[in-house]
Amino acid sequence: MNNICFEINNLDFSYGNNKKILKNISAEIKSRALISLIGPNGSGKSTLLRTLSGLQAYTGSVKLNNQEIKSLSRKNIGALIGVVPQNFRPAYPFSVWEVIAMGRLPHKNLFDRMKPEDENLIINAAKRLEIEHLLTRNIMSLSGGEAQRVLIACVLAQDPPVLLLDEPTSALDPNQAAKVFKLLRELVKLENKTVIVVVHDINTSLEFSDYYLALKSGELISQGEIKNLDLNILRNLYNANFEAYFNQRGDVMWRAFAE
Secondary structure, eight states, X not given: OOOEEEXXXXXXXXXTTSOEEEEXXXXXXXXXXXXXXXXXTTSSHHHHHHHHTTOSOOEEEEEETTEEGGGSOXXXXXXXXXXXXXXXXXXXXXXXXXXXXXXXXXXXOTTOXXXXXXXXXXXXXXXHTTOGGGTTSBGGGSOXXXXXXXXXXXXXXXXXXXXXXXXXXXXXXXXXXXXXXXXXXXXXXXXXXXXXXXXXXXXXXXXXXXXXXXXXXXXXXXXXXXXGOOHHHHHHHHTSEEEEXXXXXXXXXXXXXXX
């Protein structure tokens, strides 16, 4: 079985004639792993995630399971990749059930009805995100954290082999954020998913991730196993000083501090 999910070679991306946002990125992203995209604000993390999802043009090569992303149809991509964007609110007052049900659309033809197995996936996704009590609510009436969990549930109902999430816990309290990352970990270990997450919290990466990609000013400056993320990499990445400490379980954590 191929252990490489994405193969990226000489990837560049620019908005119009403006400066490059992504610069000559080459990387191999392993299958059945949780990978964190880390780096300072404006480093290109969200842009790279959108490129991997097939949502924007690029130069170079981005292959998913040996197929160039730009050669795949939107329906094929929808069956293979689930995306949770950083900021999303529907323009129409859909119910939570309807939003989660949208995750089943890539697996259906235009006028197909929902089948019992589709409904089971929708209900199970809501339960896993602890939002089954919201299923009849208007999505536009929810808090930011509730809406964020609905979007994650939509991707679970979609049931793709690859999940791309852009700061999926930014609007969640610490308890809910921990539950979401625990769920993502389970998707990798128990369901063989490939999960790529944009994160700002380095310690979240350490606790839940297998690998990392570190971006700075649109360039990939470091990549590897999460256990190899060290003081020199962090200092170069964020232009800040860090100190190590241990959490209650004895895991190495990192704290940034001002000079």
